[in-house]
Amino acid sequence: xxxxxxxxxxxxxxxxxxxxxxxxxxxxxxxxxxxxxxxxxxxxxxxxxxxxxxxxxxxxxxxxxxxxxxxxxxxxxxxxxxxxxxxxxxxxxxxxxxxxxxxxxxxxxxxxxxxxxxxxxxxxxxxxxxxxxxxxxxxxxxxxxxxxxxxxxxxxxxxxxxxxxxxxxxxxxxxxxxxxxxxxxxxxxxxxxxxxxxxxxxxxxxxxxxxxxxxxxxxxxxxxxxxxxxxxxxxxx
Ligand code: IPE
Ligand code: IPE
Ligand code: MG
Numbered sequence: 001x002x003x004x005x006x007x008x009x010x011x012x013x014x015x016x017x018x019x020x021x022x023x024x025x026x027x028x029x030x031x032x033x034x035x036x037x038x039x040x041x042x043x044x045x046x047x048x049x050x051x052x053x054x055x056x057x058x059x060x061x062x063x064x065x066x067x068x069x070x071x072x073x074x075x076x077x078x079x080x081x082x083x084x085x086x087x088x089x090x091x092x093x094x095x096x097x098x099x100x101x102x103x104x105x106x107x108x109x110x111x112x113x114x115x116x117x118x119x120x121x122x123x124x125x126x127x128x129x130x131x132x133x134x135x136x137x138x139x140x141x142x143x144x145x146x147x148x149x150x151x152x153x154x155x156x157x158x159x160x161x162x163x164x165x166x167x168x169x170x171x172x173x174x175x176x177x178x179x180x181x182x183x184x185x186x187x188x189x190x191x192x193x194x195x196x197x198x199x200x201x202x203x204x205x206x207x208x209x210x211x212x213x214x215x216x217x218x219x220x221x222x223x224x225x226x227x228x229x230x231x232x233x234x235x236x237x
Contacts (some may be wrong), residue, residue, distance in 0.1 A: 011175045011218075012054025014190055014197070015045070015061055019181025019205030026205075032076040037207035039084055046097060048211035049129055052218050056171045060189050064104065064138035078109050081135060085112075089119045098126030100169030103137030132169050139191040165192060173197070176221045178214075180206045198224045203236045 013098040017038060024034030028202055042059060049057050093100050101116045108116075146165040150156055157163065161171065174190055182203040186194070200217045202209075225232060 008053070009172065011053055011221075012050065012056040012058070012172050013054045013176045013178065013214075013218075014058040014174045014194070015060065016177070016179040016181075016187060016189055017042070017061065017206040017209070018179055018183060018187075020207060022181065023207045025203035031073055034205075034207055035073075035075055035077055035080055039080055041207055042084070042210045043088065043091075044211055045097070045209065046092075046131055048131065048214050050095075052215060054129065054218075056132065056216075058102070058132040058134060058171065058174070058190065060137065060187075061132045062103075062135045062137070063139060063188060064136055067107070067136075067186065078112060082109075082112055082115060085115045085119050089122050092119070092123045092126060092131070094125045096128035097123060098130045099123040100130065100132045101135055102142075102166075102169050103130075103133050103135045104141070107136055130169070130171065132171060134189070138191070139186075139188050139193075143192055162192065176200060176217065178202065178217050180204050180209050194227065196228055198226065 020034035021031040022034070023037065024031050027033075042061075045059075046057065047055070054073040066077070067074060089099070091097075099119050101120065105113050107117070142165060146161060146167075150161075150166060162173070171193070174194045177186075177190070177194050177197045178200045179185075180202050182201070182205075184199075184201045190197075198221050200220055202213060202217070204213055
């Protein structure tokens with residue numbers, strides 16, 4: 001069912017996939033085991049999203065501040081991205097999922113960058129879902145970078161700036177932001193793009209996140225009244 005809230009273009013859902021480490025620690029396992037289980041939750045979510053009216057899905061996989069973590073955990077995460085890209089690209093093509101990776105690439109392991117480019121090329125025709133994976137991503141840094149590219153101090157319109165900000169993987173503003181893991185903060189994710197996003201926080205740890213959780217978050221979203229600063233429209237009749 002199409003609602004007034006999606007303008008017929010499908011929804012942009014963004015997810016802060018948090019709680020992998022705690023999920024593993026609660027089982028007496030190393031944090032890396034949580035990240036591995038988290039990758040399965042990504043697959044489930046990507047599969048469920050198009051059926052729920054989601055056309056753009058931006059997943060926070062690794063923040064620029066996550067470099068502060070122990071080297072062992074960081075390299076496990078980088079290895080997982082490699083495995084994910086290697087394994088999931090073909091599945092994305094099959095399911096009409098277009099993959100984009102947002103964030104800095106110059107600090108990623110050299111092996112990863114050509115795999116990202118190959119994955120983006122191979123899936124470029126995907127029309128069912130635009131999957132944007134945020135890796136070495138910082139929203140403040142992305143904003144600074146876009147601002148630095150404004151020519152001659154010229155003031156841009158919001159629309160122009162938003163385009164500049166998301167040039168690598170164009171996407172509309174976020175409609176719904178979900179954060180798993182119980183924390184209620186943005187952690188430098190999509191600060192500009194979430195200006196009017198609806199926020200949904202769930203205590204579910206990311207490795208336990210299932211299609212039903214995405215469905216519940218969207219059901220919650222469809223009950224919200226988005227006003228964008230205006231007064232609610234008067235219902236006809
Ligand atoms: C999110 O889970 C994944 C990344 C940040 C890479 P965490 O690793 O932050 O898990 P918690 O918050 O420590 O449980
Ligand atoms: C945000 O989670 C980053 C990702 C989920 C990739 P963090 O676990 O890094 O955020 P903080 O430190 O709790 O704010
Ligand atoms: Mg965390």
